[in-house]
Amino acid sequence: MRLRRCAVCWRYTLRTDKCPVCGGDLVNPHPPSRMLSESELRASEGVERG
Secondary structure, three states, X not given: OOOEEXXXXXXXXXXXXXXXXXXXXXXXXXXXXXXXXXXXXXXXXXXXXX
């Protein structure tokens, strides 16, 4: 089981579908497992993030 954080109220939970408090979407609060290389960073600069 992995810890999840609500994107709306920022509370932590072990649920994977929705926040038990406000019903918001859950996101992974953990950092990436590895650092991006310089070439990967340059390649992602052109990608639009929403």
